[in-house]
Amino acid sequence: MTLSKRILSRRRALVAAGAGAAVFALAACGGGGDPLSDSSASPGGGGSGGGTVIVGSANFTESQVLGELYAQAIKAKGVDVQIKPGIGSREVYVKALQDNSISMIPEYTGNLLLYFDPQATATTEDEILASLPQAIGADLKVGEPSKAQDQDVYVVTKQTSEQSGITSLEDLEKISADSILGGPSELQDRAYGPPGLEKIYGATFKQFKPYDSPAVKVKDLNDNKIQVATFFTTDAAIPDNGYVMLEDPQSMILPQNVIPLMRADVASNTAAVDAVNAVQQALTTEELTALNKQVDVDHLSASEAAAEWLKAEGLA
Amino acid sequence: MGTGTEDGMIWSYLLDPANWTNPDGGILILLAQHIAYTVLSVLVAAVIGIPAGILIGHTGRGRFVGIGLSNAARAIPSLGLLVLVVTLLSNNIGPIIGVLAILALPPILTATAAGVSGADPEAVHAARALGMTGRQIIGKVEWPLALPLVISGLRSATLQVVATATIAAYVSAGGLGRLLISGQATANYPEMFAGAVLVAALAIVLDLVLGLIGWLAARRSSPGRAAEMAFAAGADAGQGDVGARPVSAST
Amino acid sequence: MIDWGWIQRNLAMIGSLLAEHVVLSIVPVLAAFVVSIPLGYLVFRTGRFANVVLAVFGVIYSIPSLALFVVMPVILNSKILDPINVAAALTIYSIALLVRSVVDGLRSVPSAVNSSAAAVGFGRTRQLFRVELPLAMPVIFAGLRVVTVSNIALVSVGAVIGIGALGELFTIGLNSGFLTPIYVGLVLSLLLALIADAIILLIQRGSLPWARGRRTA
Numbered sequence: 001m002t003l004s005k006r007i008l009s010r011r012r013a014l015v016a017a018g019a020g021a022a023v024f025a026l027a028a029c030g031g032g033g034d035p036l037s038d039s040s041a042s043p044g045g046g047g048s049g050g051g052t053v054i055v056g057s058a059n060f061t062e063s064q065v066l067g068e069l070y071a072q073a074i075k076a077k078g079v080d081v082q083i084k085p086g087i088g089s090r091e092v093y094v095k096a097l098q099d100n101s102i103s104m105i106p107e108y109t110g111n112l113l114l115y116f117d118p119q120a121t122a123t124t125e126d127e128i129l130a131s132l133p134q135a136i137g138a139d140l141k142v143g144e145p146s147k148a149q150d151q152d153v154y155v156v157t158k159q160t161s162e163q164s165g166i167t168s169l170e171d172l173e174k175i176s177a178d179s180i181l182g183g184p185s186e187l188q189d190r191a192y193g194p195p196g197l198e199k200i201y202g203a204t205f206k207q208f209k210p211y212d213s214p215a216v217k218v219k220d221l222n223d224n225k226i227q228v229a230t231f232f233t234t235d236a237a238i239p240d241n242g243y244v245m246l247e248d249p250q251s252m253i254l255p256q257n258v259i260p261l262m263r264a265d266v267a268s269n270t271a272a273v274d275a276v277n278a279v280q281q282a283l284t285t286e287e288l289t290a291l292n293k294q295v296d297v298d299h300l301s302a303s304e305a306a307a308e309w310l311k312a313e314g315l316a
Numbered sequence: 317m318g319t320g321t322e323d324g325m326i327w328s329y330l331l332d333p334a335n336w337t338n339p340d341g342g343i344l345i346l347l348a349q350h351i352a353y354t355v356l357s358v359l360v361a362a363v364i365g366i367p368a369g370i371l372i373g374h375t376g377r378g379r380f381v382g383i384g385l386s387n388a389a390r391a392i393p394s395l396g397l398l399v400l401v402v403t404l405l406s407n408n409i410g411p412i413i414g415v416l417a418i419l420a421l422p423p424i425l426t427a428t429a430a431g432v433s434g435a436d437p438e439a440v441h442a443a444r445a446l447g448m449t450g451r452q453i454i455g456k457v458e459w460p461l462a463l464p465l466v467i468s469g470l471r472s473a474t475l476q477v478v479a480t481a482t483i484a485a486y487v488s489a490g491g492l493g494r495l496l497i498s499g500q501a502t503a504n505y506p507e508m509f510a511g512a513v514l515v516a517a518l519a520i521v522l523d524l525v526l527g528l529i530g531w532l533a534a535r536r537s538s539p540g541r542a543a544e545m546a547f548a549a550g551a552d553a554g555q556g557d558v559g560a561r562p563v564s565a566s567t
Numbered sequence: 568m569i570d571w572g573w574i575q576r577n578l579a580m581i582g583s584l585l586a587e588h589v590v591l592s593i594v595p596v597l598a599a600f601v602v603s604i605p606l607g608y609l610v611f612r613t614g615r616f617a618n619v620v621l622a623v624f625g626v627i628y629s630i631p632s633l634a635l636f637v638v639m640p641v642i643l644n645s646k647i648l649d650p651i652n653v654a655a656a657l658t659i660y661s662i663a664l665l666v667r668s669v670v671d672g673l674r675s676v677p678s679a680v681n682s683s684a685a686a687v688g689f690g691r692t693r694q695l696f697r698v699e700l701p702l703a704m705p706v707i708f709a710g711l712r713v714v715t716v717s718n719i720a721l722v723s724v725g726a727v728i729g730i731g732a733l734g735e736l737f738t739i740g741l742n743s744g745f746l747t748p749i750y751v752g753l754v755l756s757l758l759l760a761l762i763a764d765a766i767i768l769l770i771q772r773g774s775l776p777w778a779r780g781r782r783t784a
Contacts, residue, residue, distance in 0.1 A: 092500075
């Protein structure tokens with residue numbers, strides 16, 4: 001290669017390297033907007049005020065079932081509806097509500113109150129309902145609460161209960177120091193999670209094991225790889241495996257009635273709200289448990305299970 | 317509850333020493349788990365893959381099985397295999413290492429086979445002409461010449477395993493992936509970012525270290541060396557004067 | 568063992584996941600292919616410096632996919648659940664791999680061929696398009712096959728953070744301890760890879776008649 005060509009190619013190489021380095025520098029700086037709350041968000045299909053209602057659900061079976069129930073009921077009333085299932089935990093979907101990625105999501109009265117007002121002192125159903133509107137602020141509204149309830153519950157296997165005499169959360173401190181607690185990762189930050197157990201019942205666990213998959217959690221509990229686990233009171237796994245639900249005499253876990261949480265602009269869409277409230281009135285804890293079982297054990301999809309129930313109730 | 321994405325805040329999870337030393341799922345523990353998974357499964361894969369690769373490379377039989385295996389393995393979705401094994405068996409360390417080793421095996425096998433079969437043919441001829449047995453040829457000529465490629469195979473395997481071990485947390489089996497998954501579940505972006513950075517750093521460090529070892533091995537088995545080894549091997553075999561001939565560049 | 572009823576009832580969902588998977592794995596390859604040829608050529612022309620660039624790309628390629636998926640929202644300022652994160656990350660991987668193929672391919676062209684072309688009077692560009700690139704194609708195609716198959720396998724990893732196309736079948740299966748969707752996901756994923764690989768091979772055989780029968784790297 002002649003000298004001039006060599007210089008030229010070297011210059012080109014330097015330019016290429018410089019461009020590459022610039023890209024890397026930009027990437028490494030990171031920073032910039034919050035990827036979790038994009039204020040320029042406009043969900044596909046337009047926003048939700050007076051137009052499409054976007055129903056979201058969290059990443060567990062019951063939430064997806066409830067989401068489908070709401071969405072299909074709204075659709076039957078002729079309102080445009082979209083569904084966004086399987087969004088993460090409360091932190092993630094509340095943001096999604098606030099930035100208009102979704103406009104409605106099924107919630108639970110007690111935990112919802114605690115999320116917005118960690119210092120709340122309400123302990124009964126009525127107290128909680130009364131405190132909600134103020135806690136959630138003016139931009140969000142709740143629909144009618146349902147009789148259907150679903151709490152987080154701590155369980156142990158029948159064996160553990162009989163061997164160590166554990167029937168209530170108060171008994172946990174007997175075994176906690178040598179035991180492993182299993183639950184969803186967000187439990188660690190919850191007031192009724194390990195912090196609550198420590199403060200209220202004096203039970204500190206050796207280790208907390210996060211579980212994203214309920215089936216793996218059941219397996220590990222049965223294999224005694226973990227000794228205590230949290231489930232939902234409507235989980236089919238509890239009766240199916242003979243787990244013992246631990247009592248909560250100090251009401252660390254608040255009553256949780258199913259309730260729809262929505263943006264204020266959707267709350268004025270009467271057709272949609274009426275449809276959802278009709279579902280709320282008809283739903284009971286037993287029926288919710290049965291719906292969950294259809295999805296978890298019989299492997300129906302949430303949408304199929306919801307469709308069947310709505311038809312039987314005459315709501316769709 | 318801030319999301320911590322203003323400049324600098326995103327590093328907050330990494331910079332808090334409590335997160336490192338936390339005995340219940342702290343970074344050091346997760347890192348140790350991740351490294352353990354990596355070392356153990358690459359070891360298992362190597363114990364199977366290197367002897368098999370030598371056999372295939374030396375005898376020239378089963379070559380198509382070797383290459384086909386490697387291509388097919390690239391197509392396996394690692395999450396799928398992991399979920400399948402955990403659902404069928406459990407998320408104990410045994411099944412997890414099994415999955416990781418299955419994914420690590422093909423690169424090691426094909427690289428070893430390629431290295432051994434591609435070992436400088438002149439050197440191999442010379443060794444055969446000297447009357448060396450198959451085992452001697454492998455040990456004294458083919459293996460040393462194949463070493464750089466074997467190491468590159470180990471390198472690919474290690475990267476594959478580090479990447480798949482990141483997913484192990486999804487089945488509650490520990491490892492650095494836990495930071496990524498928990499972080500996302502709780503919208504804790506600093507935690508997610510910490511997981512991503514640590515995993516990337518681990519992969520890069522291992523890649524560079526193995527790359528260096530491979531480079532050193534390649535320098536040792538340069539063309540001139542191949543001739544030396546044949547000569548020395550010949551001397552060992554007690555055949556006396558061989559007269560090293562110039563050899564062409566090896567792989 | 569396999570719940571065929573479930574498969575039948577969920578054909579629509581499986582179909583849409585499959586379509587999503589095809590898009591998420593193929594689009595990055597196409598984008599990378601378009602970028603990598605000129606980029607690879609530039610890198611190749613830097614001579615020995617190319618090895619440094621290729622080493623850097625090698626480092627990028629060593630980063631586990633999940634880590635890259637997670638970091639993308641920061642770089643792209645996109646939302647966490649946006650599929651563009653997966654597509655962008657896969658594009659970066661594909662470029663890292665394809666540039667190496669392009670460079671290796673161009674390097675594999677014997678210098679004698681280049682000299683003859685110059686001697687016959689081909690200009691730089693004509694030489695590149697009529698001589699060097701075509702001869703480099705077998706190696707580039709080999710890289711294309713590797714990249715496509717890898718991408719198809721990597722897309723499902725996105726299911727861990729919620730954007731996984733066929734990977735969602737693995738999530739469904741894992742959450743309920745239900746094997747059928749897992750089998751479906753594995754089979755479809757492997758079939759897709761097989762078909763894509765075969766298609767690229769056919770395209771290669773069709774467009775490079777002089778390279779038929781020639782073993783590639």
